[in-house]
Amino acid sequence: MTTAADPTVETKAFQAEVSELLNLMVHSVYSETDIFLRELISNASDACDKLRYEAISNPALIGDGEAPKIRITPDKSANTLTIADSGIGMDRQELIDNLGTIARSGTKSFVSRLKDAKDGLGLIGQFGVGFYSAFMVAERIVVTSRRAGGEEAWTWSSAGGAGFEIASAELNDARTPGRGTSIELHLKKDAAKYLEAYEIERIVRAYSDNIQFPIELVDDKGEAKQINSASALWQRPKSELTQDDYKEAYKSIAGAFDEPAMTLHYRAEGRYSYAVLLFAPSTKPFDLFDPERKARVKLYVRRVFITDDADLLPAYLRFMRGVIDSEDLPLNLSREMLQNNPQLAQIRKAVTGRIIGELEMLADKQPENFEIIWDAFGPVIKEGIYEDFERREKLLALSRFTTTAGEKRTLRQYVADLKPNQTEIYFLAGDSIERLKGNPKLESATARGIEVLLLTDPVDAFWTSAPLDFEGKPLKSLSQGDVDFSLIPLLDDSKRNESKSATDEADIIAAIKLNLGDRISDVRASQRLTTSASCLVAGSHGPDRELERLLARQNRGAGAKPILEINLHHPLVTAIPKAGADAADLSFLLLEQAQILDGELPEDPAAFAGRLNRLVVSGFSKG
Numbered sequence: 001m002t003t004a005a006d007p008t009v010e011t012k013a014f015q016a017e018v019s020e021l022l023n024l025m026v027h028s029v030y031s032e033t034d035i036f037l038r039e040l041i042s043n044a045s046d047a048c049d050k051l052r053y054e055a056i057s058n059p060a061l062i063g064d065g066e067a068p069k070i071r072i073t074p075d076k077s078a079n080t081l082t083i084a085d086s087g088i089g090m091d092r093q094e095l096i097d098n099l100g101t102i103a104r105s106g107t108k109s110f111v112s113r114l115k116d117a118k119d120g121l122g123l124i125g126q127f128g129v130g131f132y133s134a135f136m137v138a139e140r141i142v143v144t145s146r147r148a149g150g151e152e153a154w155t156w157s158s159a160g161g162a163g164f165e166i167a168s169a170e171l172n173d174a175r176t177p178g179r180g181t182s183i184e185l186h187l188k189k190d191a192a193k194y195l196e197a198y199e200i201e202r203i204v205r206a207y208s209d210n211i212q213f214p215i216e217l218v219d220d221k222g223e224a225k226q227i228n229s230a231s232a233l234w235q236r237p238k239s240e241l242t243q244d245d246y247k248e249a250y251k252s253i254a255g256a257f258d259e260p261a262m263t264l265h266y267r268a269e270g271r272y273s274y275a276v277l278l279f280a281p282s283t284k285p286f287d288l289f290d291p292e293r294k295a296r297v298k299l300y301v302r303r304v305f306i307t308d309d310a311d312l313l314p315a316y317l318r319f320m321r322g323v324i325d326s327e328d329l330p331l332n333l334s335r336e337m338l339q340n341n342p343q344l345a346q347i348r349k350a351v352t353g354r355i356i357g358e359l360e361m362l363a364d365k366q367p368e369n370f371e372i373i374w375d376a377f378g379p380v381i382k383e384g385i386y387e388d389f390e391r392r393e394k395l396l397a398l399s400r401f402t403t404t405a406g407e408k409r410t411l412r413q414y415v416a417d418l419k420p421n422q423t424e425i426y427f428l429a430g431d432s433i434e435r436l437k438g439n440p441k442l443e444s445a446t447a448r449g450i451e452v453l454l455l456t457d458p459v460d461a462f463w464t465s466a467p468l469d470f471e472g473k474p475l476k477s478l479s480q481g482d483v484d485f486s487l488i489p490l491l492d493d494s495k496r497n498e499s500k501s502a503t504d505e506a507d508i509i510a511a512i513k514l515n516l517g518d519r520i521s522d523v524r525a526s527q528r529l530t531t532s533a534s535c536l537v538a539g540s541h542g543p544d545r546e547l548e549r550l551l552a553r554q555n556r557g558a559g560a561k562p563i564l565e566i567n568l569h570h571p572l573v574t575a576i577p578k579a580g581a582d583a584a585d586l587s588f589l590l591l592e593q594a595q596i597l598d599g600e601l602p603e604d605p606a607a608f609a610g611r612l613n614r615l616v617v618s619g620f621s622k623g
């Protein structure tokens, strides 16, 4: 154990995920190493933001010390590049915790994906991995930090590998900051270009121009000049800004590399005044499906960053990036105030409405851009259908579906193309389009040319469980409850099946019920099938088949038994009354083939194979 007075160096091991990540970084052949500078500047800017925020309630933290800023110093003779900030700084424990572990679960799972992915190194560039990315260009890193208001300073150093060293810093060393953090990178041989002023300026302009604090570059005479514009771009009028300004702002505010697929910039005046600059990315972030489902839009108050944890947007818009800067909120917003602030609730509601409106406009005016957003975030937007009751109809209208009639279909198109007497919108949920297309439950709809939505996102099973309608037409699952297509004409009327006599029907159903016992909740004559022998559906109440399956996978299902629907015109079914001892095998086969067609395994695959073999052999011997 070391204390502040004890100058001995203590060695600590990295958390396993950090070691894995460093190993990837150190051996990285990834060519776009520039991102390390963006990551370090972004951390430095966060540290300046935190200082400014903490200083609202404790002005002594800044006192008469220097204003928060970031300074980059290349030193060719020492082969070092130093990124220093006069931000909040870190004490000893913070250095150990922050630069020795990975706290965010999303980042952890990203690291495990990096390890497995063939294109792992490409993913690094796409997402950035914070501080650790500096090991792509540095063989050794020395971090010296002093917490604002703290008496002591500490040095963290590491050459990657298994661990790092932590020691008390010399307070009179020129490298020890009066406040904040200094990160000294001992560059690898092939990273010497990062010592060139024009390289540094180029990277800062490309990725960090919108950082709100001055970024200074120190030349070889020791003179510093500011190399970023440090303006709050969202406060400037739209008319002054070009597409390129927005693209750059997106990259530096969102820490992104892709292009924004949609930009929303406006100023709300009235009861509350605030500026909004939001972007929809064009690619998915790796933590889109993180269980936290948090929106990370940044809240500023009069140009001071407050938090990115204020839930400024509903979870189903969590892919949006950007800034909301309020003129009238108090600067010293506590966590409780953030949660219960009526003004924030009002802003959230208004901005959500604007985003939906903008998406509608985009879908109408620039469908190619809307498609980019839908392809990346459609499954997330659909969460809103069951979470945002007020905007349900709008979100349904925005949704794009693969259907039996084509791709990217809207419900509006669906409703416009309804068949005569069709009053419902039909859908079938499952895990792959191909498998759904072969599902027997579509047969009767196909015979009538009825369009069916084919839903394959896991979220589809959830939003469809709410009672929904679109333009007055209820949505109805083809694997749940009764369907009645009798009033909708067949495309080819010669295919109409003559109905069976009531006694035949009753005999067959009774025989199957007797054989299958409590494996099913009921046996019914099917309206859905034309060529296949059987299918399984859920009762009209309770979850649909697909939802039941998803819940069962998480051990949450009610375990409701399905209904077996049979095609009374299929030879396998009509054979049952005359099958004698084979009737039991035939009944089970009807159940098990329906399970297989739904993508499930029969409960006892060996018994299934045995039954099938017995029936085939007995068929041969009869023939």
Ligand SMILES: Nc1ncnc2c1ncn2[C@@H]1O[C@H](COP(=O)(O)OP(=O)(O)OP(=O)(O)O)[C@@H](O)[C@H]1O
Residues within 6 Å of the ligand: 039, 043, 044, 047, 085, 087, 088, 089, 090, 098, 099, 107, 128, 129, 130, 131, 132, 181
């Ligand atoms: N210059 C700095 N000043 C103060 N704290 C810092 C600084 N650099 C890093 N840290 C601390 O170290 C933590 C880890 O940094 P790192 O870059 O690995 O991840 P992050 O910034 O939290 O996440 P990400 O970069 O993925 O958004 C930060 O959250 C911050 O608490």
